[in-house]
Amino acid sequence: MIDFNYYAPTEVVFGKESEEQVASLVRKYGGSKVLVHYGGGSARRSGLLDKILGLLEKDGIEYVTLGGVVPNPRLSKVHEGIELCRMEKVDFILAVGGGSVIDSAKAIGYGVFYNGEVWDIYMGRYTPVECLPIATVLTIPAAGSEMSESSVITNEDGDIKVGYSNDISRPKFAIMNPERTFTLPDFQTSAGVTDMIMHIMERYFSHDDDMTLTDAVAESIMCTMMDCIYEVLKDPENYRYRAQIMWGGSLAHNGLTGCGLTGDWATHQLGHELSGLFDATHGAALAAVWPSWARYVYKNNVSRFVRFAVNVLGVTNDYSDPEGTALRGIEAMEDFYSSIGMPINIEELIGREITDDEIKEMVRKCSRGDTVPQGKFKVLKADDIEAIYRMAR
Amino acid sequence: MIDFNYYAPTEVVFGKESEEQVASLVRKYGGSKVLVHYGGGSARRSGLLDKILGLLEKDGIEYVTLGGVVPNPRLSKVHEGIELCRMEKVDFILAVGGGSVIDSAKAIGYGVFYNGEVWDIYMGRYTPVECLPIATVLTIPAAGSEMSESSVITNEDGDIKVGYSNDISRPKFAIMNPERTFTLPDFQTSAGVTDMIMHIMERYFSHDDDMTLTDAVAESIMCTMMDCIYEVLKDPENYRYRAQIMWGGSLAHNGLTGCGLTGDWATHQLGHELSGLFDATHGAALAAVWPSWARYVYKNNVSRFVRFAVNVLGVTNDYSDPEGTALRGIEAMEDFYSSIGMPINIEELIGREITDDEIKEMVRKCSRGDTVPQGKFKVLKADDIEAIYRMAR
Numbered sequence: 001m002i003d004f005n006y007y008a009p010t011e012v013v014f015g016k017e018s019e020e021q022v023a024s025l026v027r028k029y030g031g032s033k034v035l036v037h038y039g040g041g042s043a044r045r046s047g048l049l050d051k052i053l054g055l056l057e058k059d060g061i062e063y064v065t066l067g068g069v070v071p072n073p074r075l076s077k078v079h080e081g082i083e084l085c086r087m088e089k090v091d092f093i094l095a096v097g098g099g100s101v102i103d104s105a106k107a108i109g110y111g112v113f114y115n116g117e118v119w120d121i122y123m124g125r126y127t128p129v130e131c132l133p134i135a136t137v138l139t140i141p142a143a144g145s146e147m148s149e150s151s152v153i154t155n156e157d158g159d160i161k162v163g164y165s166n167d168i169s170r171p172k173f174a175i176m177n178p179e180r181t182f183t184l185p186d187f188q189t190s191a192g193v194t195d196m197i198m199h200i201m202e203r204y205f206s207h208d209d210d211m212t213l214t215d216a217v218a219e220s221i222m223c224t225m226m227d228c229i230y231e232v233l234k235d236p237e238n239y240r241y242r243a244q245i246m247w248g249g250s251l252a253h254n255g256l257t258g259c260g261l262t263g264d265w266a267t268h269q270l271g272h273e274l275s276g277l278f279d280a281t282h283g284a285a286l287a288a289v290w291p292s293w294a295r296y297v298y299k300n301n302v303s304r305f306v307r308f309a310v311n312v313l314g315v316t317n318d319y320s321d322p323e324g325t326a327l328r329g330i331e332a333m334e335d336f337y338s339s340i341g342m343p344i345n346i347e348e349l350i351g352r353e354i355t356d357d358e359i360k361e362m363v364r365k366c367s368r369g370d371t372v373p374q375g376k377f378k379v380l381k382a383d384d385i386e387a388i389y390r391m392a393r
Numbered sequence: 394m395i396d397f398n399y400y401a402p403t404e405v406v407f408g409k410e411s412e413e414q415v416a417s418l419v420r421k422y423g424g425s426k427v428l429v430h431y432g433g434g435s436a437r438r439s440g441l442l443d444k445i446l447g448l449l450e451k452d453g454i455e456y457v458t459l460g461g462v463v464p465n466p467r468l469s470k471v472h473e474g475i476e477l478c479r480m481e482k483v484d485f486i487l488a489v490g491g492g493s494v495i496d497s498a499k500a501i502g503y504g505v506f507y508n509g510e511v512w513d514i515y516m517g518r519y520t521p522v523e524c525l526p527i528a529t530v531l532t533i534p535a536a537g538s539e540m541s542e543s544s545v546i547t548n549e550d551g552d553i554k555v556g557y558s559n560d561i562s563r564p565k566f567a568i569m570n571p572e573r574t575f576t577l578p579d580f581q582t583s584a585g586v587t588d589m590i591m592h593i594m595e596r597y598f599s600h601d602d603d604m605t606l607t608d609a610v611a612e613s614i615m616c617t618m619m620d621c622i623y624e625v626l627k628d629p630e631n632y633r634y635r636a637q638i639m640w641g642g643s644l645a646h647n648g649l650t651g652c653g654l655t656g657d658w659a660t661h662q663l664g665h666e667l668s669g670l671f672d673a674t675h676g677a678a679l680a681a682v683w684p685s686w687a688r689y690v691y692k693n694n695v696s697r698f699v700r701f702a703v704n705v706l707g708v709t710n711d712y713s714d715p716e717g718t719a720l721r722g723i724e725a726m727e728d729f730y731s732s733i734g735m736p737i738n739i740e741e742l743i744g745r746e747i748t749d750d751e752i753k754e755m756v757r758k759c760s761r762g763d764t765v766p767q768g769k770f771k772v773l774k775a776d777d778i779e780a781i782y783r784m785a786r
Contacts, residue, residue, distance in 0.1 A: 001633060005404065006404075008402075012399040015397065213644075216613035216614070220610050223609065239394070243394055243653070247653075260636070260640075
């Protein structure tokens, strides 16, 4: 078992009307001039944004706003935010939205204190030591960014999507009202749950398989998410099941499900290239490549895939045929993705066949010209990455 | 489902040689003059205390020491600690030990900032707004105090044992090295695991039974603890299983297993009276009263006890007889307690029959003269408390 650090200091305020506490929470964590960061029009249309601004005003907290964050959040918006924060002497960022808005907020938070180009941080050329305090009013449960140390930004110049993790960006508080997720379209709901489960799977598929407590907790969350998604797709305004999913997304990615495990994370980078090139929804891109990744790597630790098949997907264990059990687990996961409307290959994701040139471009980016391997469960070089994309085409 | 707050900011540093980081962690969280608080001789005998003091010295961090904390930590020691901290201008408390030492540290931390009698806080007469920063090097996994907001102190003047909870006392960091628990005697190991599981059960037995994610996580931790205790009793120096138990104790009580649930907590107060009067080990006192509590209250929510019986204890569900299934679950829990050397009634706990007068004294204290009811699953007045003690005698 590997040593680990667990640090998830975010104060979660969960429930109906939890937004009412926004102003007192901003004050509690030292905010006096706030950047309210948000995405498209839905935060405005739903009335949530006006409610938040009204509550800040009522409490005498100054703010500026910056909307227009898009899925796969862009570096140009981050630049805009950094400039605005400096000009307006902002000391706190409140992200109202989902993972894209929170990730954009984190990048702005780093950038404000760095005189160089913020993209350096995502390219590993500079390690930030300060970040503006971040907090969030969550409306899209998926990325888990509301409690995590990670953020993913897309540089439009080259369509490169890269993540960076640092504890200094963990949000101070996260306001979560499941009612705010009632209007999420089915596709977004399913893609979100796919992303949550994948955050757990990226940690679960590990060679360090002696932390049984982490495994048991991880499996309990995955199974609950898989149960709840069907209930939510049938009845989108079911508070009870929306709540499980909303909280599950945070637990999936706050570090809890990785304690004592190395983790893999290759599927995320494989999916990021698809999102970068085709602007594909993150969760859907993960579903499109995971089955191929799994079939390519499972022999590196068959027993791990057997455990997943049996404990998470309810596959009957054929003790005389571990490989068969492992493969039936991968099939069952494909069936799950299909049943909630997720693609299980690239053609289903982008609506046409992918070209050889496109695959080559993704391989080049994903391996950074074969200089950076991906994954730990099986270390993937450029050739491996190409093979997986071809299996997934 | 009830609304909830989740806040567990403690930085956990888990693994072999994690103690090596103690000085840098104290500095990170602002400590410059430390009270190193500890219990009996074991921290000294094992060499851990000297190691910690050496590391602080090497880093130029000043300290004073205060040992002698006993199980069911005493108010008099808390007074001593407060005086020492004020005299020495201590700005940080490092608890080296288990729950008793950490709880004593928390009480000292509150008391330093309060000019009145610190017992007022535990009696609900004063709410502290400040606490010295607390941190811990954990050696006895049980109480979960290393990540929790709670502490329990015994006032020798009247043998009254009372808990108090406040987020301001949550430890800044917790250093956990499972090797430090290798020498724990079997009885302490079993009592610790009993306490951990009870921290989950106190939350689990709730009328708010629609937070299935919390239930699933809670069950996964309880089942893992029940598996691991047998391995540890067979092989006390098994790092893998000691590690599950050590981390399980933190997860049991950091708030995770109570999200969305009201919780009960009557068994804890019933047990506290036994510890207060007979100086009984906390975990053992809980085992001695829980079965009687369970049989007295289970009819208030039979399905909850059925779920516990089936999902945690592996009892076969007799769908035609929910009450029978519930009762078989309580029996199975008794069997578990017995199998790890825990008492299942008061006579087994204290080694003799309890007298009527002793029961009356405990009832009076537990109900504060029938002015304070205990529990939420079933609200217990003085008569109920007496009935449970009599069932448990």
